[in-house]
Amino acid sequence: MSTLNRAALVLFCLSFVPLSALSQQQTPPHSDQLPVTAAPPLTEARDPHLVLDVVVTDRSGKPRAGLTQNDFVVRDNNQVRKILSFRAVDGAAPAEPPVKIILMVDEVNTSFTRVAYERDQLKKFLLKNGGQLTHPVSLAFFSDTGTELQNGSSRDGNALLASFDQHVTKLRTIRRSTGFYGAEERFTLSLKGLNLLAATEAKEPGRKMVIWISPGWPILSGPNITLSTREEQGLFSSIVYLSTALRQARITLYSIDPLGVEDAATNRLTYYEEFLKPVSASKDAQAGNLALQVLARQSGGQALNSSNDITEQISRCVAEADAFYTLTVDPTPSDRPNQSHSVAVSVETPGVTARTRNLYYGQP
Incomplete structure (x- = not known):
C-alpha cells in the first residue's frame, strides 16, 4: 500500500473506532472513548x-x-x-413488539440516476395492498451530509409515501473518480451511518430488519494492500464493535443491490464472500470484513444482488418477518x-x- 493510501486508512481507524482500539489492550469500548456519532452498545452484564x-x-x-x-x-x-x-x-402468534422494518436508501454509494429508480421501486412497495403494510415500516436516507431517520414507523404506506415524497435526493459530492480517498471517505461514512442506526435502534425493544438498498461500500482490500499492526488493531476493534452493536440492537441486516444484473458480469457480486470467515485476531483483520454484504450475512440476513426488481426483493426480505x-x-x-x-x-x-x-x- 502506498504512503498516501496507508495514511487514509489510518485516518479511518482514528475517526471510527474507539481510541482504545489503537492500544494493545483489546477490551470493549467505554462511553467516553466512543466517536461522537456513536452510543455504546448495551453492556454484556445487562443480558448475559x-x-x-x-x-x-x-x-x-x-x-x-x-x-x-x-x-x-x-x-x-x-x-x-x-x-x-x-x-x-x-x-x-405475532411478534410482540411487532418486527420493525427499516428501509435505508443509500445516496452515498449509489448514483443519482439509480437512486431515482430506487425511489420508484420503493413507492411500488409502499402502495402494495392499497398501502396497507403487514409490518411497521420506517424510512431512512443516507447521504454525504449524514443519516436522516424518519421519526416513528407506520403500517400506512400512503402516509409513508407522502413523507417519502418530501425528501429531496441529494446529489452525491463523493465521486467514484476521486480514487482511494473518495472510496475511503464513502467507506468511513457508511460505517458511521450503520453505527448510528444501530445505536439508535438499541434503545427500542424487539427485532428490527434493516433493508439497506445499496451496491455496498468500497471493500478496500486486495492482494496489494498490506496493513500495519496498528491498522489491523483498529480494524479488528471496529469489527468487534459493530458486530456487537448490531447484535445487541437485535438488527438483522439485508442488502439489496440496486444495480442488479448490471453487476452480474463483474466479480463484485461474490468478492465479499472471501471475507465471511470470522476474524479471531487483529492480524487477520481486513477492511473487507466490514463490507455491507458480509455484515448482512453474519447478522442472519441476506445479500440479494441478482435482480433489478427492487420491489420484489424488498417483499422477499419482509416475508421473513412473518x-x-x-x-x-x-x-x-x-x-x-x-x-x-x-x-x-x-x-x-x-x-x-x-x-x-x-x-x-x-x-x-
Missing part, C-alpha cells in the same frame, strides 16, 4: 444470554412455520447449548476479551435450512 432470531426456509426459500423447540439444535463454537427460551412467531423463531441460549464462556464465536443452528426436519446470526464476540 444470547438471543437468536432464526428464519427457517424450505427449498424454494419460503419461510417455514410450525416448528417446535425440539426441532432445533444450537451450537456455539461447536458446543451444543441448551435452549433456555423459545418463541415461534407466525400469523397465529414466520421466524426466537431462541435464547446460554453462550459458551469466553477465555479472552473479544473472542469470536461461531454460531450454528440446525433443524432436524428434512429439506429446510435455518439461518441466524452466525457470529458474535464474547467477553470473559
Whole structure:
C-alpha cells in the first residue's frame, strides 16, 4: 500500500473506532472513548444470554412455520447449548413488539440516476395492498451530509409515501473518480451511518430488519494492500464493535443491490464472500470484513444482488418477518476479551435450512 493510501486508512481507524482500539489492550469500548456519532452498545452484564432470531426456509426459500423447540439444535463454537427460551412467531402468534422494518436508501454509494429508480421501486412497495403494510415500516436516507431517520414507523404506506415524497435526493459530492480517498471517505461514512442506526435502534425493544438498498461500500482490500499492526488493531476493534452493536440492537441486516444484473458480469457480486470467515485476531483483520454484504450475512440476513426488481426483493426480505423463531441460549464462556464465536443452528426436519446470526464476540 502506498504512503498516501496507508495514511487514509489510518485516518479511518482514528475517526471510527474507539481510541482504545489503537492500544494493545483489546477490551470493549467505554462511553467516553466512543466517536461522537456513536452510543455504546448495551453492556454484556445487562443480558448475559444470547438471543437468536432464526428464519427457517424450505427449498424454494419460503419461510417455514410450525416448528417446535425440539426441532432445533444450537451450537456455539461447536458446543451444543441448551435452549433456555423459545418463541415461534407466525400469523397465529405475532411478534410482540411487532418486527420493525427499516428501509435505508443509500445516496452515498449509489448514483443519482439509480437512486431515482430506487425511489420508484420503493413507492411500488409502499402502495402494495392499497398501502396497507403487514409490518411497521420506517424510512431512512443516507447521504454525504449524514443519516436522516424518519421519526416513528407506520403500517400506512400512503402516509409513508407522502413523507417519502418530501425528501429531496441529494446529489452525491463523493465521486467514484476521486480514487482511494473518495472510496475511503464513502467507506468511513457508511460505517458511521450503520453505527448510528444501530445505536439508535438499541434503545427500542424487539427485532428490527434493516433493508439497506445499496451496491455496498468500497471493500478496500486486495492482494496489494498490506496493513500495519496498528491498522489491523483498529480494524479488528471496529469489527468487534459493530458486530456487537448490531447484535445487541437485535438488527438483522439485508442488502439489496440496486444495480442488479448490471453487476452480474463483474466479480463484485461474490468478492465479499472471501471475507465471511470470522476474524479471531487483529492480524487477520481486513477492511473487507466490514463490507455491507458480509455484515448482512453474519447478522442472519441476506445479500440479494441478482435482480433489478427492487420491489420484489424488498417483499422477499419482509416475508421473513412473518414466520421466524426466537431462541435464547446460554453462550459458551469466553477465555479472552473479544473472542469470536461461531454460531450454528440446525433443524432436524428434512429439506429446510435455518439461518441466524452466525457470529458474535464474547467477553470473559
